[in-house]
Amino acid sequence: MTADVSPPLRPATLEDVAAVAGVSRATVSRVINGATTVDPALRRVVEEAVATTGYVPNRAARSLVTRRTDSVALVVSERERRPVSEPFIGRMFSDPHFGRVVAGLMDVLRPAGIQMVLMLADDEGSRDQLLSYLRQGHVDGVVLISSHADDPLPGLIHDTRLPAVLAGRPRRPSPLTYVEADQRAGAQMAADHLAALGRRRIGTVAGPQDMPAGQVRLTGFLDALEQHGVGDVVTAEGDFTQSGGASAMRQLLKERPDLDAVFIASDLMALGALPVLLRAGKDVPADVAVVGFDDSNAAVACDPPLTTVRQPVEEMASEMARLLLRQIGKPGDGPAPSVVFHPTLVHRESA
Amino acid sequence: MTADVSPPLRPATLEDVAAVAGVSRATVSRVINGATTVDPALRRVVEEAVATTGYVPNRAARSLVTRRTDSVALVVSERERRPVSEPFIGRMFSDPHFGRVVAGLMDVLRPAGIQMVLMLADDEGSRDQLLSYLRQGHVDGVVLISSHADDPLPGLIHDTRLPAVLAGRPRRPSPLTYVEADQRAGAQMAADHLAALGRRRIGTVAGPQDMPAGQVRLTGFLDALEQHGVGDVVTAEGDFTQSGGASAMRQLLKERPDLDAVFIASDLMALGALPVLLRAGKDVPADVAVVGFDDSNAAVACDPPLTTVRQPVEEMASEMARLLLRQIGKPGDGPAPSVVFHPTLVHRESA
DNA sequence: ATGAAAGCGCTAACAT
DNA sequence: ATGTTAGCGCTTTCAT
Numbered sequence: 001m002t003a004d005v006s007p008p009l010r011p012a013t014l015e016d017v018a019a020v021a022g023v024s025r026a027t028v029s030r031v032i033n034g035a036t037t038v039d040p041a042l043r044r045v046v047e048e049a050v051a052t053t054g055y056v057p058n059r060a061a062r063s064l065v066t067r068r069t070d071s072v073a074l075v076v077s078e079r080e081r082r083p084v085s086e087p088f089i090g091r092m093f094s095d096p097h098f099g100r101v102v103a104g105l106m107d108v109l110r111p112a113g114i115q116m117v118l119m120l121a122d123d124e125g126s127r128d129q130l131l132s133y134l135r136q137g138h139v140d141g142v143v144l145i146s147s148h149a150d151d152p153l154p155g156l157i158h159d160t161r162l163p164a165v166l167a168g169r170p171r172r173p174s175p176l177t178y179v180e181a182d183q184r185a186g187a188q189m190a191a192d193h194l195a196a197l198g199r200r201r202i203g204t205v206a207g208p209q210d211m212p213a214g215q216v217r218l219t220g221f222l223d224a225l226e227q228h229g230v231g232d233v234v235t236a237e238g239d240f241t242q243s244g245g246a247s248a249m250r251q252l253l254k255e256r257p258d259l260d261a262v263f264i265a266s267d268l269m270a271l272g273a274l275p276v277l278l279r280a281g282k283d284v285p286a287d288v289a290v291v292g293f294d295d296s297n298a299a300v301a302c303d304p305p306l307t308t309v310r311q312p313v314e315e316m317a318s319e320m321a322r323l324l325l326r327q328i329g330k331p332g333d334g335p336a337p338s339v340v341f342h343p344t345l346v347h348r349e350s351a
Numbered sequence: 352m353t354a355d356v357s358p359p360l361r362p363a364t365l366e367d368v369a370a371v372a373g374v375s376r377a378t379v380s381r382v383i384n385g386a387t388t389v390d391p392a393l394r395r396v397v398e399e400a401v402a403t404t405g406y407v408p409n410r411a412a413r414s415l416v417t418r419r420t421d422s423v424a425l426v427v428s429e430r431e432r433r434p435v436s437e438p439f440i441g442r443m444f445s446d447p448h449f450g451r452v453v454a455g456l457m458d459v460l461r462p463a464g465i466q467m468v469l470m471l472a473d474d475e476g477s478r479d480q481l482l483s484y485l486r487q488g489h490v491d492g493v494v495l496i497s498s499h500a501d502d503p504l505p506g507l508i509h510d511t512r513l514p515a516v517l518a519g520r521p522r523r524p525s526p527l528t529y530v531e532a533d534q535r536a537g538a539q540m541a542a543d544h545l546a547a548l549g550r551r552r553i554g555t556v557a558g559p560q561d562m563p564a565g566q567v568r569l570t571g572f573l574d575a576l577e578q579h580g581v582g583d584v585v586t587a588e589g590d591f592t593q594s595g596g597a598s599a600m601r602q603l604l605k606e607r608p609d610l611d612a613v614f615i616a617s618d619l620m621a622l623g624a625l626p627v628l629l630r631a632g633k634d635v636p637a638d639v640a641v642v643g644f645d646d647s648n649a650a651v652a653c654d655p656p657l658t659t660v661r662q663p664v665e666e667m668a669s670e671m672a673r674l675l676l677r678q679i680g681k682p683g684d685g686p687a688p689s690v691v692f693h694p695t696l697v698h699r700e701s702a
Numbered sequence: 703a704t705g706a707a708a709g710c711g712c713t714a715a716c717a718t
Numbered sequence: 719a720t721g722t723t724a725g726c727g728c729t730t731t732c733a734t
Contacts (some may be wrong), residue, residue, distance in 0.1 A: 011487060024721045029713060037719060056487040060414040061590060061711030064717055064726045069411070071468070093450035103444040106471055114470045117422070120457055136362055136407040197623060242652060275654055303626040309664075314488075349459075364727055375705045380729060412727030415710045549711060705724105705734080717722075 012053035032057060071115035072324060073139040074105065075130060076144040077153045078122040096297050097313060101145060101167065104317025110188035112325060114140075121153060141324045144176075145166070149211050158160045163327035165320045169338070171212050177327070177335045178322045181311035183213055186343035187220030190263045190291040190309055193345055199261035199289055203234040203312035205248040206272060207265040214240070217265045217293060232270035234259070240270045241300075245269025249276040261289040261351070267308055268300035274302050274350075289351035311343050363404035372400035375412050375677075386450045405662065422466035423675060425456065426481065427482060428497040429473040433645040443498050446591075446619065447648050449663060452496060452518065455668025463676060465491075472504060485511045492675045495527075499690040500561050514678035516671045520689070520697045522563050528678070528686045532662040534564055537694035538571030541614045541642040543662055544696055546579035550640055551611035554585040556618040556624055558570025565591070566618045568644060583592045585610070612640040613701070618649040618659055625653050625701075640702035654702035662687040 018025045023042060029045040030038050038046075051057075063069045076093065103114075109116055117139060122126045134157065136141060141163035145152060149171040157164050158176050166178040174233075194202060204221055207214025216239065225233055234256045236248035245264060251335065252262065261276075264270040270292040274284060282288045284304055292299055295310035316339075323336045358394045361574040374393060381389050382397040400406075410448060414420050427443050443449050453467075460467060468490060472478045474573075485508065488494055492514035499505060505673050509527050512688065517529035547554060560566030569586065576584055587598040587602040589595035596615060604627065613628075621643040625635060633639045635655055643650055646661035667690075674687045 026721060056483045058487060060411045060488050064412040064415055065713045066538050093454045096447055098450055099444035099446065102469065110471065110477070118453065118459065118467045118469055126461070132407045136409060150725060255707050271652060297593060298652065301622045301626070303629055377705060390703060416729045443720050
């Protein structure tokens with residue numbers, strides 16, 4: 001323990017450190033920024049001065065001259081909430097999926113010293129506000145999580161020329177880098193599994209056909225099944241909600257009461273569908289095998305626990321962060337190539 | 352539609368606006384910041400120039416001189432993850448509760464033009480990093496969500512003299528403002544309800560006893576039950592996760608197979624516990640009445656839907672934001688008085 | 703009511 | 719290898 005230095009009322013500046021170390025501001029700056037052209041002895045002196053003064057760089061000042069901010073925006077884009085009366089925002093925020101993405105991003109961003117600024121775009125006003133924020137260069141890049149297919153934001157963000165990465169392939173083709181899980185491959189794994197189980201009277205609760213994920217999971221499933229010689233598959237469309245899954249399941253059961261397997265395009269819909277099955281006197285998996293998609297919390301909440309297609313959400317988010325950092329690092333290169341992850345089948349009890 | 356101005360390669364500065372408007376930088380600055388001492392006519396001219404140039408203030412430059420940042424930190428503090436091998440951070444992040452807090456905060460911060468910077472403190476290194484960040488004044492205030500009782504962060508944050516608001520009363524008394532729901536009252540409501548139902552063979556899945564919420568919900572429940580003449584209550588501790596809820600429920604069932612009611616200290620744990628109950632051949636609520644806590648998404652995802660103690664999480668978060676903004680507004684006043692919200696019992700089908 | 707000018711703390715040429 | 723200097727874009731005295 002050394003004697004206390006009298007506590008600075010004003011945070012130490014580069015100037016203060018320079019004075020203590022007996023060098024110029026520039027030298028201190030060089031040490032701070034790890035320039036190699038500094039005499040080792042001087043470097044030590046400066047480092048000591050930094051320690052005694054408790055110096056921390058002022059981001060605003062630095063950012064003003066470097067035009068970097070060492071922060072990125074995490075933009076959550078949601079469809080406009082229809083009734084303005086609806087009290088609170090953020091369907092996305094209360095989705096555990098969102099938290100998993102944040103965790104994955106932070107895992108990479110934090111060690112890099114990059115801060116995350118959380119932004120929400122859920123109507124035209126907030127979108128304009130967001131864009132002007134981005135255009136003014138208050139962040140070095142953006143991660144976009146969009147919950148709806150017709151989102152104009154990928155295009156608008158691309159126009160800002162800011163490095164950006166999308167969570168999931170956008171519906172309209174975009175030059176922006178995206179990271180997604182191979183939905184088609186996932187659906188195939190579900191089909192293969194069901195076929196391997198010897199099931200032949202198969203149905204599927206599809207997702208909304210106006211969302212890419214909904215479409216691809218359905219066609220991927222049907223195509224794979226066809227390869228297994230199963231051509232006659234009953235289909236009902238759900239809306240990715242629990243109750244949507246329930247009514248789609250009812251419909252399926254009416255059309256094909258002797259069903260022996262069903263692929264449900266999201267765990268949440270499966271959570272709604274399972275009780276319908278049980279109520280109809282079907283045992284899962286004995287009578288009807290069920291495979292879900294996502295490996296979300298809902299999968300374990302189901303009874304029986306759901307065999308489901310897992311997307312490595314955290315890993316994908318970390319990859320988004322890495323891709324973003326890479327683009328920020330060398331701005332000339334344009335968007336980084338997109339990355340597609342491979343899903344895996346998680347075995348539980350429903351199939 | 353007027354003719355396009357040639358697109359600026361470099362974002363417009365105050366100087367540019369001043370040139371277009373034919374006034375000085377100072378006057379533009381006054382208009383931007385709503386000073387009253389500007390001639391209405393000139394004001395209009397300047398506003399037009401702002402529009403045509405697409406000017407947006409540069410935060411870094413402004414912050415450098417004002418020493419305000421128009422952003423606050425949302426700090427998530429978690430216990431250190433024991434095995435470093437554990438792949439990912441952020442138990443908190445994947446908790447839907449977190450998302451609801453974010454939504455509530457954003458609801459008041461966004462209209463105020465305040466950005467939220469997400470920060471995580473889960474070991475000493477990240478805590479130090481966080482504190483130096485805070486001390487350097489990169490944010491105007493902090494919202495702290497802490498997941499463990501012995502968190503030193505409230506004290507450390509108080510030492511920074513930065514305006515701050517805590518989510519939940521800290522274990523060690525602190526001068527910092529906090530916002531919380533009356534956990535004890537909530538637990539009491541659960542007990543009253545179960546007692547009114549005539550249940551007497553009662554168990555509870557408690558939260559972690561090293562968390563204030565875990566402790567208070569347990570003691571509040573037990574005390575209230577005692578008042579109803581129910582003294583013999585079996586208890587198992589969960590960790591506020593779904594799987595933790597499941598195993599605690601199994602334990603409870605083993606100790607007391609004839610249980611007719613259980614209070615589960617979080618909906619998420621209830622989501623895990625319900626299937627265990629059903630598997631054991633118990634009908635809910637006929638055989639076993641279940642009351643949860645939180646009124647989160649999980650409550651509605653449960654089958655049957657959960658009767659649960661509702662904390663107005665979003666409203667509480669909004670209140671935190673308001674209290675923080677107030678302290679930021681007048682720094683002299685010190686911490687604002689804390690606020691305690693009252694929980695309500697939400698009736699669904701499980702009890 | 704408006705303008706001129708002085709910095710805020712930092713980095714990056716440019717000199718030495 | 720180190721120091722000198724000129725800004726980055728803004729707010730804010732201080733004159734006028």
